[in-house]
Amino acid sequence: MIRDLYSQGLNISEISERTGYDRKTVRKYLQLKTLPEPQKRPPRPSKLDLYKPYLLEKINEKHYTAARLFREIQKMGFDGGETIVKDFVRKVRPKQGVPAVLRYETKPGVQAQVDWGELGTVEVDGKLKKLFCFSMILGYSRMRYVEFTLSIDTPTLIQCHLNAFEYFGGFTQEILYDNMKQVVIKRALKSSDSxxxxxxxxxFKCFGFIPRLCRPYRPQTKGKIENTVGYVNRDFFLGRRFTSLEDLNGQVNRWLERVNSIVHGTTYQIPLERFKEENLSPLGQVPPYKVVHKETRKVSRDCYISFLGNKYSVPYRLKNCRTSDL
Structure with missing residues (x-):
């Protein structure tokens, strides 16, 4: 500033009056060839300093959410806020390009969205089996339901729906899906023609809800599902210890109690509070639905089939046939 004023034609006395510096100081700065670098203040100690090595290790190891890392260091004694943790994670985590997604809002009770994905393998009864995650989210309130399964067949999908309906106490007018084979065999231009x-x-005809399908190869047209399975993986499943599938589902139910009770990042409201406005179709209007598991068995020459270690007789006309509808 002193040199700027001097270049404008002001003399040392005038600069001294304008800036408040004495004339000796003004003269000294005008005679310097280069201005001295301002001294950097040492960084102030932070409550987070003690936990940064642990956070860096976790960030480099797996894609944990900042919210989950905050909960973990809270258990270790951290008494600061969640914002400082999120700011630190955002600063050190490599940025990844994310394509823009158009989000749209639906009225209460109109739409839910389903996601079903694989989360790797787990050991069950001494054997490695694939683990799958079913998720349903209500479009208006963002209330979630999550369940882990060892199968992705249609009966399992239907049972997961029934469990979700029971959890919510009802169901929406329509449900949006990817083009999964458990739902649709041949996708038409219009969902209703599929x-x-x-x-x-x-x-779905028994319950009376309308299935909707994403545009082929465009799962982001779901708008609100927000990669729920990926979120469950990062915020709940990674590093999780459990003794059985029942234990895992019990733990995720407790996790749901928490995520449905905190402010949602898109609506800036608590899902559980908005859920009061959902006005879902009640379960009482639908008769109990029985899920049927179909399995194929070959009929022996003596007209018997084997199922779960037992033999059952069938009509003679089915001899040497394969049947799944008995």
């Missing part, structure tokens, strides 16, 4: 999986068609 060839549905017969078992799933029986289910």
């Amino acid at each position: 060839e549905w999986n017969s078992q799933f068609e029986d289910f």
Whole structure:
């Protein structure tokens, strides 16, 4: 500033009056060839300093959410706020390009969205089996339901729906899906013209909700599902210890109690509070639905089939046939 004023034609006395510096100081700065670098203040100690090595290790190891890391260091004694943790994670985590997604809002009770994905393998009864995650989110309130399964067949999908309906106490007018084979056999330009999986068609017609399908190869048209399975993986499943599938689902139910009770990042409201406005279709208007598991068995020459270690007789006309509808 002193040199700027001097370049404007002001003399040392005038600069001294304008800036408040004495004339000796003004003269000294004008005679310097280069201005001295301002001294950097040493960084102030932070409550987070003690936990930064642990956070860096976790960030480099796996894609934990900042919210989960905050909960973990809280258990270790951290008494600061969540914002400082999120700011630190955002600063050190490599940025990844994310394509823009158009989000749209639906009215209460109108739409839910389903996501079903694989989360790797787990050991069950001494054998490695694939683990799957079913998720349903209500479009208006963002209330979530999550369940882990060892199968992705249609009966399992239907049972997960029934469990979700029970959890919410009802169901929406329509449900949006990817083009999964458990739901649709042949996708048409209009969802309503598609060839549905017969078992799933029986289910949605019984309940009276309308299945909607994402545009092919454009799962982001879901708008609100927000990669729920990926979120469950990062915020709940990674590093999780459990003794059985039942234990894992018990733990995720407790996790749901928490995530449904905190402010949602898109609506800036608590899902549990908005849920009071959902006005879902009540379960009482639908008769109890029985999930049927179909399995194929070959009929022996003496007209018997084997199922779960027992033999059952069948009509003679089915001899040497394969049947799944008995």
